[in-house]
Amino acid sequence: MATMKEVAQRAGVSAATVSRVINNTAYVEPVTRERVEKAMREFNYHRNAAALALAKRSGNMLGLLTGNLADPFFSRLARGVEEVTRKEGAKLMVCSGGHQAEREKAGLDFLINQGCEAIVAHVTRMSDADVLRYAAHTPGLVIINRYFPAIANRCVWLDNVSAAQASTEYLLQQGHRRIACVTADLPIDDRKQRLQGYRNAMAQAGIDVPGEWVISVSFDEEGENWPQSRYFPAVITLRPQ
Structure with a gap:
């Protein structure tokens, strides 16, 4: 019976890669996985059942x-x-x-x-x-x-667009019009999606959103104390909590 090393040589990969394919313990590129599986078929190679169970434990x-x-x-x-x-x-x-x-x-x-x-x-x-x-x-x-x-x-997951839009609509229903949006400065989709929901609600209410109404703060303790020099009667906070 062929060894793992022989399978690796035939596939042009390392024995560790062959092990990852057999045990499915890490991602292997599809092309590489196909080469390994082809080599295993050619050698009629099957991992010892006891060893496989031990490796997967x-x-x-x-x-x-x-x-x-x-x-x-x-x-x-x-x-x-x-x-x-x-x-x-x-x-x-x-x-x-x-x-x-x-x-x-x-x-x-x-x-x-x-x-x-x-x-x-x-x-x-x-x-x-x-x-x-x-x-x-x-x-x-x-x-x-x-x-x-x-x-x-x-x-x-959370539908960030709908959630932010619903939150903004609630404030609009309470009679607020000058609504600020405080968001985090993280490079993630959540920020864009929540901001989109806020803008959607404001647009549907016929309210333009000046740039200064959207306040981006750092995602740390300092960000919790964002500058409040400008007064807003209502604020929607879109920082992840």
């Missing part, structure tokens, strides 16, 4: 990939996930993607390689194609705060 580990644990939103998210894992008797491994595509990919790879069979991930900068590729090879991957129709049953 993760100790009931759940992975959590967040944006930045210093942010209140993510610390609360981590606390909620931790409570669930503790009740279920599972272990939790946490890492941060820092709102950077490469760090998000590295974080997912790390959690997968550590044996996390289920992962809760908040990924804002990775492309749609990359997220879907990871999801295809990691059935236990759940995406937070982002929606993909192809994996809708594995997405937990």
Whole structure:
């Protein structure tokens, strides 16, 4: 029977890549995966069942990939996930993607390689194609705060446009017209979507929004004390909380 090393040589990859394909422990490019699987078929190679079970044994580990644990939103998210894992008797491994595509990919790879069979991930900068590729090879991957129709049953998300529009409409119904919008300065889609909902409501009410009505603040404790030198009778805060 052929060895893993021989399969790797035939496919032109490392033995580690062959192992990742067999165990599905990390993302492998489709073209590379196809070469490995072809080599396995040619050699009629099958991993020993006992060894495969041992390799896949993760100790009931759940992975959590967040944006930045210093942010209140993510610390609360981590606390909620931790409570669930503790009740279920599972272990939790946490890492941060820092709102950077490469760090998000590295974080997912790390959690997968550590044996996390289920992962809760908040990924804002990775492309749609990359997220879907990871999801295809990691059935236990759940995406937070982002929606993909192809994996809708594995997405937990908020319709930011509708939520912000409904909030603004409520203030308009209370008779307010001069409504400021305070938003975070993070490079994420949430900000754009919530701002769009605010603008939609104001436009439908026939109210123009001057630039100074939209106030962008830093997403930290200082941002909570945004300058209020200009008086607004009503404010909608779209900073993630």
